[in-house]
Amino acid sequence: MDYISTRGNIAPVGFVDAVLMGLADDGGLLVPKHIPQLSEAELDAWRGLSYPELALELFSRFVDGEIPRGDLKRLVDDSYGTFRDEAVTPVRRIHDRLHVLELFHGPTFAFKDIALQFLGNLYGYISKKNGSTIHILGATSGDTGASAIEGVRGKEGIRICILHPHGKVSRVQELQMTTVDDANVLNLAVDGNFDDCQRIIKELFADVAFKQRYHLRAINSINIARILAQTVYYFYAYFRLAEQGVRENVNFSVPTGNFGDIFAGYLAKRMGLPIGKLMLATNENNILERFVTEGVYQPGEFRGTHSPSMDIQVASNFERYLYYLNGENPGTVSALMDAFKRDGRIAVEGDALRRVQADFAAYGVGNDECLREIKVCYDEYGYLLDPHTACGVAAANRLTADGEVTVALSTAHPAKFDEAIRLVDIAQTAPAQIAALSDKPQFQTRVAGTNEAVAEQLERFF
Numbered sequence: 001m002d003y004i005s006t007r008g009n010i011a012p013v014g015f016v017d018a019v020l021m022g023l024a025d026d027g028g029l030l031v032p033k034h035i036p037q038l039s040e041a042e043l044d045a046w047r048g049l050s051y052p053e054l055a056l057e058l059f060s061r062f063v064d065g066e067i068p069r070g071d072l073k074r075l076v077d078d079s080y081g082t083f084r085d086e087a088v089t090p091v092r093r094i095h096d097r098l099h100v101l102e103l104f105h106g107p108t109f110a111f112k113d114i115a116l117q118f119l120g121n122l123y124g125y126i127s128k129k130n131g132s133t134i135h136i137l138g139a140t141s142g143d144t145g146a147s148a149i150e151g152v153r154g155k156e157g158i159r160i161c162i163l164h165p166h167g168k169v170s171r172v173q174e175l176q177m178t179t180v181d182d183a184n185v186l187n188l189a190v191d192g193n194f195d196d197c198q199r200i201i202k203e204l205f206a207d208v209a210f211k212q213r214y215h216l217r218a219i220n221s222i223n224i225a226r227i228l229a230q231t232v233y234y235f236y237a238y239f240r241l242a243e244q245g246v247r248e249n250v251n252f253s254v255p256t257g258n259f260g261d262i263f264a265g266y267l268a269k270r271m272g273l274p275i276g277k278l279m280l281a282t283n284e285n286n287i288l289e290r291f292v293t294e295g296v297y298q299p300g301e302f303r304g305t306h307s308p309s310m311d312i313q314v315a316s317n318f319e320r321y322l323y324y325l326n327g328e329n330p331g332t333v334s335a336l337m338d339a340f341k342r343d344g345r346i347a348v349e350g351d352a353l354r355r356v357q358a359d360f361a362a363y364g365v366g367n368d369e370c371l372r373e374i375k376v377c378y379d380e381y382g383y384l385l386d387p388h389t390a391c392g393v394a395a396a397n398r399l400t401a402d403g404e405v406t407v408a409l410s411t412a413h414p415a416k417f418d419e420a421i422r423l424v425d426i427a428q429t430a431p432a433q434i435a436a437l438s439d440k441p442q443f444q445t446r447v448a449g450t451n452e453a454v455a456e457q458l459e460r461f462f
């Protein structure tokens with residue numbers, strides 16, 4: 001299968017090259033040239049598959065023979081064998097209209113593990129096969145970094161550097177990243193916020209000479225492999241509900257930051273999975289809520305919230321959706337992104353806005369509302385939500401109509417965000433792996449939030 005850029009200025013590449021390229025060389029994002037279409041018969045045949053079996057079938061469609069099936073199966077089994085729950089992503093019923101899809105049973109207790117365990121193993125495989133070194137550079141609002149480091153620590157042929165905003169990630173997130181002492185890991189604590197980190201990375205990757213000199217590879221959700229890995233659980237959850245007789249009007253509510261996770265849901269729907277609404281839940285950084293409700297995509301002022309992994313103004317995957325919204329026309333996408341760079345906003349109206357609102361519903365959750373949701377869900381149903389999942393559940397409660405069922409994606413284990421949980425006077429016991437972190441020494445380097453400062457560190461490390 002060919003992968004092309006949303007901006008139309010690269011020659012089509014295959015799956016492995018698309019993964020290695022990360023951000024497209026023309027500054028756009030890579031997308032499959034044609035979205036594979038699944039027939040009802042194929043979907044039916046997949047209903048009974050285990051999570052790894054389902055992942056193998058879906059990946060096979062996108063890898064399209066470039067990796068022998070036996071090797072691909074081993075990569076999938078290695079990736080999901082590390083999960084603590086046998087189902088990998090179990091679905092829990094909260095009440096008739098609400099189920100929670102638990103995506104946090106991987107090594108770092110956040111949903112990022114689902115894609116990054118796979119991508120880490122895939123990079124290891126490619127490095128060995130090509131005899132080439134892979135240098136990973138990424139930015140994190142907290143969970144991606146921990147998860148990416150866990151996915152490649154100690155692996156031969158791979159070095160990884162992760163930027164996080166100094167002092168703006170949760171305690172557990174910081175410890176998960178910085179207590180790793182493998183020599184192939186470098187943590188940079190950047191003075192600034194996550195958008196600064198992401199901008200630095202994006203600009204360093206856009207410098208194609210720099211990227212090639214250091215063999216730089218991406219692990220951020222701009223990497224197409226991450227999106228593909230995340231489509232799997234939409235299928236998996238849909239099949240679990242179908243087993244319980246719920247086949248129609250199944251919505252998904254997705255705590256959203258960079259638009260990667262919800263875009264995976266959009267892709268699953270475009271492949272033929274008959275799901276209802278995709279509910280886009282944001283926190284007070286609600287640029288995407290405003291896009292869906294008003295048609296204006298315009299970053300506002302950065303707000304620190306209880307759900308730091310969603311404290312994002314410029315959503316790096318949004319361009320992928322713009323591509324499909326505009327009839328897969330790279331000229332239109334390029335013009336819109338140029339306009340965004342110039343004016344700092346993108347506006348859609350009329351038919352286009354109606355299409356956006358047919359694809360998505362949206363709701364932005366305030367800080368107090370997020371905490372209230374955690375408390376109410378715990379008191380009424382005995383189920384403890386982390387603050388990101390609480391945003392998804394609040395949106396589901398608000399947007400689910402009569403006769404519909406919503407699956408809220410649970411993107412993190414509550415123990416990762418105990419700071420917020422304690423504010424509503426709920427005491428939890430941390431899992432042993434998390435409790436053990438505070439005894440370990442930390443390794444990180446503090447740097448100024450400039451491209452030069454980061455580039456200098458990279459030159460030393462890579």
Ligand SMILES: *Cc1c(COP(=O)(O)O)cnc(C)c1O
Binds near residue numbers: 310
């Ligand atoms: C990354 C993350 C999100 C946001 O996912 P996107 O793909 O960036 O939209 C939500 N919740 C948690 C816990 C995360 O780590």
